[in-house]
Amino acid sequence: MQTTQSPHLPSEILIIIADMLWHDQMYDPEGMRLVDRQKCFHSFCLVSRQWYSVGISYLYDFPQLWQGNKFVQFTNTVSPPLGVKKGKVDLGSLVKVLNLGSLVHQSSNSQTSRLLSRVKKGLIIFVAPQTGIGVNSLASISKCRNLMHLDLRLARGGVIEFSRLKKTVSNLPELRTLQLPSSMEITRTDSSAGDWPPKLYSMTVGGYLDSEVMSTFNWPPNIRRLELKRCKNLDTPILESILCNEQLLEKLETLYLSRENANMFSELESTVLYVLRNLTYLRMPLDFMEYLCIVPVPDGMQPLPLRILELTRPYFDNELAVEFSDELEKAMYENLCNLWALGIGESSLQYIQDVYQKIDDEIWKHVETSSDDELDKLAIEDLGIYTIDDDPIVL
Template sequence: MMDLESDLDLQNRESSYANYLPDELLLQVLDFLPQSEESQATLANFVLVSRQWYSVGIARLYATPYLVGQRYTHFVRTLCPSVIPRIKRSELAGLVKALDLSRIVHQGAKSTTARLLGRTKNSLELFIAPQASFAINCWAALSKCTSLKVLDLGLVSEAISYQSLNQTLRQLVRLEELYMPRCSTEFGLGPELLTCRLHWPPHLQHLSMSGSVNGKFLWEMLRQPETFPSSLHSMSLLHCPGLDQQGIKPLLSNLADRLTVVELRDLPAVKQGRFNGVLGWLPNLTDITVALDYIDEDFGRRPGDFSPETHWHLAKPLTSLTLVTSGHQEYDPRRAFTLVDLWDLIDTRYFGRLRRLYVAASTGWEKVDEGALWETVRVGLEGLDRENWEKRRWHYEFLRGVPEDMQYEEWAETREGWRNRPRAQFIRNI
């Protein structure tokens, strides 16, 4: 009798617990998993628990896959079970939003890349092309990825035709970021060149140009500045061996009314000091990454009568400055832009809006005077931010929802204050 009562109690206790979890709770659990390569194995195990867990987690598992080695092989077999899609189709292909093939070198094939693009064309939002397995047969499939927002061709090693790229861009009406290849490119020859019109996506926000950005292609961009969309506000020029200051300045000047973010590095034809006036070329610039090889002590030179008390409102709009190195052989250290020059621009409030300062460790600035001068710059940046807070300048001018008597230290402890705090740090060279 006692054993029967014990069994009944045990059954009652077991029945009081649900044998499943609501979908909403499972989704919250998945939110705690970071989007990283290590989490992919955890997600794969998650979807194997039950049919319910599979239906909840499968979309996240295939949205941004990390592909390398055998993972890529299995991924291709899953999405492309047959060469002819109408014979055997995989419904999982419609879940892929990001296709990053940057780590695919030897095991990839050009036909496979085109096939993957064809299978994922309806859902794909980001595509990073592989180094060796992207060629002319991929353009047709790429042009059908009309939901694409980010296209990165930076690793492509085979020479591409700008005509093929131009025709493809006409179809990618949602594209927001475009990264050109570093390899040699073919702009075209013959009479069709005279009537060539560049077609940039209408919503393009960031354009990164590399490789052969010179000659006739550069001339076409300078001749047709109206083809750039009004949404374009960010541009990177890097790994362009034939591009010098005489080509870069007019290109940037044509877009001076809209560019706020610029990156200038790995440009071997540019000599020291040739980018000293970039802040004048781009009066709305808020974020710049520039190699120290291309500037000198005259970078950001303020007017002689500039005073922080009377001219503070004329401070440059620059809020973020990143300084790297490119290993230029003709670099003259006697004319170099130094920490002393940077401190002067901050101390005199000519860089009165600066809040982010990132310096490559390869500059050696961390070792100057055992870091004492760097610490002075860091503290000066914090003092500048405190001053702007107290006087409600710049980004603090229209701050809402903050008590008038709140002190700077209290503001710095809030979530928004912590997120927007001034930063000065060394980074690994990029």
């Protein structure tokens, strides 16, 4: 006997089920689990009106738009064309993460701007498309007052001026992280560009950098993390002009030097890391040890304050020096005597095989002589030596 009665469960139970479905597939670098989750919540919402009322916010929280015509369907639903009747539910306000990074030709300036205006109320994370970011889009971004993470790395062309971008983000009081377009030229700004958001602590910078500008650049007042990625002229003098900025000398805690930078150490080594007083985390290509983590400690300087060091695939094509592993071991007793954790890229483990255990033992001695308060403060997940994923090879 057939029945049309919808299954009924208390809404509290449905919320628990929805939370379990959501978190079970939250972490997924390849994206397919997130697509499956999207399909799952679509089916969830079709069960009944009660299930729809619980599941609709999960369905629109993080839309997956990179397959087929999903982007067109989504934009037509959230931002209906003129003449199309709008739904009773403001679906755009349910969107928290809008990732358009996989889009190349599907979006335009006007379309991106219109879409942002529809999702501005609840949007927390926005990843810009490879095209489709212009003045109008910046105006729409400035109205996303709850935005915490803004990623513009993939935006092509030099259309956006730095002063205009800073004026845009000055209207985002909740912004924590900002990733600039790799084509953007950083310039000095005056008061008309506004102030940096008070909660902004992390920036990703690329493109062509001017040493004079960067040495006195006005960083966000609470800057703690800096990623240098896809810089076109990051030679030793430029790197030093950036890191010797007075704000970074005192405040920088995390530094990531990407393999995608050009002209790194084409001239000479540097002692610049030794003047960064609070640098606790460093991620860089393995062969940069030779240029930055100099052994022994330079005269008149203290050992590096690093607690975590992660070494990715080598930057230069030529083989490492034969004595690399011995130098790394020696560093554990001298300039890296404060280290608690050492991450090594999978393909680079071969370079330290003969001293792996000695280095690991020495790092644990560092940990054992540290106070519990220090360890609790950083809350490091992996102590000693551990393996990290290789950075992709840049073609």
